[in-house]
Amino acid sequence: MNNEEYYCIICEKLMLSTNENAVCSYCKKEEKADYVCPNGHYVCEECRLASGEGLILKTCKVSTELDPMKLAILLMKHPAIPMHGPEHHYIVGCSILLALKNSKKFEIKESYIEGFLRRAKKFPYGSCGLLGICGAAGGAGTAISIVTKATMMSDKERSFAMEVVSESLKEISKIGGPRCCKASTFLAIETTVKLLNEKLGVSIPIHNPNPCKFSKKNQECLGKKCPYFG
């Protein structure tokens, strides 16, 4: 087991054994590494053992990423994030909040991310089919609600949070099922970024996730029905 080959979880290249220090691609901690990929990717021991939620929090505390899609994809490549599951609800909102924080267009405190996670946990696993509300869309709306400080008493802020959810849901519902949490994440982020630009004039760079890097591992991949399949 000690002489096994490992492939980078981020770029899939064969990892090389090393004794040098390396910086974790997730939490940015520098430590003595065991395996580093030729593209310099390294995952520290703590991040390898982290839970999905723990990994998202650790990464969001230090990431300087401006593109929410790139951050979401990086997080989804980690083994702590299953192919489908509520972690995607958190990824959508955290990626949006972090992109807005790093763009310096809004004041996003560290506590906002923790607050977001507390709220986003209210969307249960399978909420898309069971409640008619995909948690990825709900996560996007929650992030907007936090950014705009919306409450049930608010006017435009409340409407905007709901518009983000309803537009995201509309896009997600168009592709049909069975559910794909990756596609829902992509669609919710794209829709939110588009609406932020249209409604608030906030421009956020966004990477095109097409073709989807997860389709081969997804046993229930929608194939050609999905706009990201290729």
Add this chain to the structure above:
Amino acid sequence: MKIEWRLLEYSEDIPAKNLALDEALMIASHEKASSTTLRFWKIASSCIVLSCFENVDYAINFEECKKYGVAILRRVSGGQSMYIDKGNLNFTIAIDESFFKNKDFVETIRLICKCFSSALKDFNVEATLEPYGQGLIINDKKILEIGYHCFYDQTLIQGTVFISTSLEVLNKILKHKSVDYTTLSLEAKNAIEMNEVKQSIIASFKNNLKIEFKAEGLSAFEIKVANKLYKNKYGNDGWNLKKEWPLSWKDVLIEVLVAYPLTSRCKHIVEVVEKAIVGLEDNVELRIYKRGLGIPPGVTITRGLNQAAKNSIIPSIIINGELVFGEKVPSENELRRAIMEKMGV
């Protein structure tokens, strides 16, 4: 290029032991203790062999089974129930992934089924593959039943040819038939000898897939595995009637969940487990799962593994489906004691 397969003609008197042996062939091939095998077997009595997913109450008529003395058994493969009596020629193919290399799985299954359909042509019977690959059909009637099971790098094919089967009993036993059944003797309008069918099948595999057969008996390992499987699984009502799937063919299953790539703590836990089971290899099955790399085909996810994975308890040791050591690395002695306890020693 010619491929060599083992030809095994071996039947157990107790019907359930034949099903235990089928799974033993697959396990032996996975452990590299035997090669790809084509096995023929028959029984003197009658039984209904449920697929691994079917419910007894749904699939069969219990009272009729009692009336006709039909034993209720279950096989490891999927598909539909198979009624088997002395008029059936039963076959098993335990095949490893090297045969499928660079080939489409479904296409390979089609090729194998084609070997059976061309064998039936020797008796002037033109049978075609059922759309879902679960048998051969002639005039909308099933003449051959087949089921598949994937396990790690292995595929087990279990099937039966209805040669002179009692269709009267079959029709009374099976509750939900998607098609009617027929026999080779009926279709050929002639009494067909089982040995003739066997020889035609062998010749067809030789011609169509360029396979050379080498007649060989069972290995000591296969006998050992089959006996254990019969004792723990196929000889029990828990499996046959209630689908209670034993966690392992051995006495104790140890699952270790580690990170990918392994951390220093994960490497340490694996070393401890490997040392703790020295001398217990016949009783203990060890499975090491790396988070994010998935579960091999045919392997059941235990409650403890599910709990460890969902809560990111890594590394962790699960014994017989129960999460016993989470995150903390036990000493070799601690672990060995826990294993012995599960073995009832």
